[in-house]
Each structure stands twice: as structure tokens, then as C-alpha cells.
Amino acid sequence: MSNSSGQGHADRSPADLAAEAASTIAELSGVEQHDIALTLGSGWGRAAEQIGEVVAQIPADQVPGFRSSAVVGHSGLLTSIRLADGRHALVIGARTHFYEGHGVRAVVHGVRTAAATGARIMVLTNGAGGVDPRFTPGMPVLISDHINLTAASPLEGATFVDLTDLYSPRLRMLARTIDPQLHEGVYVQFPGPHYETPAEVRYAGIIGGQIVGMSTALEAIAAREAGMEVLGLSLITNAAAGISESALSHEEVLQAGRDAEPRLAALLADIVPQLPERAER
Numbered sequence: 001m002s003n004s005s006g007q008g009h010a011d012r013s014p015a016d017l018a019a020e021a022a023s024t025i026a027e028l029s030g031v032e033q034h035d036i037a038l039t040l041g042s043g044w045g046r047a048a049e050q051i052g053e054v055v056a057q058i059p060a061d062q063v064p065g066f067r068s069s070a071v072v073g074h075s076g077l078l079t080s081i082r083l084a085d086g087r088h089a090l091v092i093g094a095r096t097h098f099y100e101g102h103g104v105r106a107v108v109h110g111v112r113t114a115a116a117t118g119a120r121i122m123v124l125t126n127g128a129g130g131v132d133p134r135f136t137p138g139m140p141v142l143i144s145d146h147i148n149l150t151a152a153s154p155l156e157g158a159t160f161v162d163l164t165d166l167y168s169p170r171l172r173m174l175a176r177t178i179d180p181q182l183h184e185g186v187y188v189q190f191p192g193p194h195y196e197t198p199a200e201v202r203y204a205g206i207i208g209g210q211i212v213g214m215s216t217a218l219e220a221i222a223a224r225e226a227g228m229e230v231l232g233l234s235l236i237t238n239a240a241a242g243i244s245e246s247a248l249s250h251e252e253v254l255q256a257g258r259d260a261e262p263r264l265a266a267l268l269a270d271i272v273p274q275l276p277e278r279a280e281r
């Protein structure tokens with residue numbers, strides 16, 4: 001495939017590639033501007049159809065810089081959705097993970113493209129392991145902050161971006177008014193693709209984490225750089241390694257995601273239409 005992220009685009013800046021992707025999305029969807037963007041991780045995929053009316057579904061490999069997802073269970077579609085109030089949401093169903101080895105530019109291309117389509121609010125979702133024993137499989141948790149253990153950044157050069165309140169307090173409050181049961185936790189991004197050892201999970205807890213996963217933090221940083229307001233949500237798919245007796249399996253993680261899908265779809269379908277018109281930063 002000629003348009004895989006990285007190779008073939010080496011001559012273009014990340015911003016130029018995102019602008020090109022955004023104009024392809026506008027052309028193929030007929031939607032000039034999107035207002036909200038969502039990246040749907042394990043368990044969150046069914047939300048797309050419930051948020052509003054599907055206007056267009058675009059295979060990711062038709063859009064510059066995107067690649068079809070390498071992970072079974074992650075769809076490779078960009079979906080344009082019209083909300084009841086006429087706003088448009090772009091659902092990015094093609095996440096490139098850090099562990100795929102295509103570089104951080106590829107990891108955050110979806111977020112940069114979302115910003116280039118006009119989106120001012122970025123909803124990042126994922127499946128994750130629970131470190132906090134209160135966080136049990138099937139439970140959605142709001143991300144209150146993150147710890148980035150990838151030793152990488154999407155920012156290039158001397159770009160000093162403030163990450164205080166990266167996970168928007170007002171959007172978290174909005175989510176909690178919709179579902180008062182929602183807990184909050186600090187998300188720790190490990191590089192993956194191996195799951196953590198029990199010692200690493202204990203370490204994540206000691207340094208202030210409650211959730212462990214392999215995505216989201218780098219994307220949130222890129223979203224902030226692009227001027228977007230971020231809402232982060234994790235589905236707890238499993239107790240993190242060593243928190244429960246049992247071993248971790250990818251199949252079990254996917255199954256927990258499938259089981260939780262209807263509840264998560266309903267939650268997002270309630271939250272998204274109430275997201276504010278403008279980003280507040």
C-alpha cells in the first residue's frame with residue numbers, strides 16, 4: 001500500500017499530511033467540517049452508529065497517512081456522523097499503536113487529521129487493565145491524567161506544550177453528570193505490545209497510576225498541541241497483571257470489550273451530543 005504512514009510521506013510535514021488527509025475526508029464524505037472527533041478503542045466500536053446518523057464510512061487506507069489496523073478487533077474505517085443538532089463527528093476506527101513500530105507521527109496522525117477537519121474536541125477511548133482493585137472488568141473509567149512511559153513524545157523540536165488539565169475538567173464533569181457512577185483514574189501508557197509484568201503493574205500503582213494501557217497518552221498530547229480539548233475514557237477489560245490470580249489473554253480482553261459494548265455505546269451516545277460547541281483551553 002502506497003499511503004502507509006511514514007514511508008512514502010517522508011517528504012511531508014505532519015501538519016501537511018494531516019491537512020491532506022482532512023481534505024480527502026471532506027471530499028469522500030461531503031462534510032466540509034467536523035466538530036468533534038472520537039477514537040474508539042477495544043469495546044467502544046459500537047458507539048459510532050448510536051451517536052447520530054452515519055453520513056459516510058471511508059476505508060482508512062483511502063486516506064493519506066492512515067493504514068488499516070494491524071490488530072484483530074480494531075476496524076479500519078473513518079466514519080462521519082451527523083448529530084441531531086447538525087454538528088458532525090468524525091469517528092476514527094483506525095488507530096496506529098506505538099508498538100506497531102511505525103513511529104510516533106503515525107500514532108498521532110489520526111488526532112492531527114481530526115484537528116485539521118476542524119474538530120475542537122477529541123474523545124479518546126481505549127481498553128485497559130485495572131490497577132486500582134475497585135476497577136473491575138466491564139467498568140468504564142474517566143481518565144483524569146496520564147503518565148507517559150513510552151519515553152517518546154509526538155512534539156518535535158522545542159515545542160513546550162502545557163499539559164496541566166490535559167483531560168478537560170469540565171468535560172469530565174459533564175460525563176459525570178450523565179453517569180454519576182463514573183470513577184476517574186490516572187492512565188499509564190506502557191509501550192507494549194507485551195502486557196506488563198506484575199512488578200511493572202505495582203510500579204504503575206506506586207507512581208500514581210490506576211489504569212494501564214498501550215495507547216492514548218501520546219494522542220492526548222498531540223490533541224493538546226493541536227488546540228483540542230480532550231475527554232479520555234478507558235474500559236477496564238481485565239485486572240492488570242498480578243492484581244488478580246489469572247493470566248492475561250488478548251482474546252479475553254477482546255471478549256470483555258464485546259460484552260461491554262452496548263453499555264459503552266449508550267454512554268457515548270449520551271455524552272457526545274452534550275459536548276460543548278467550542279473548546280475551552
Ligand code: HPA
Pocket residue numbers: 127128129130195196212213214237238239240241248253
Ligand atoms: N495492560 C496494557 N494494556 C491493556 C491491558 C493491560 O492489562 N488490557 C487491555 N489493554
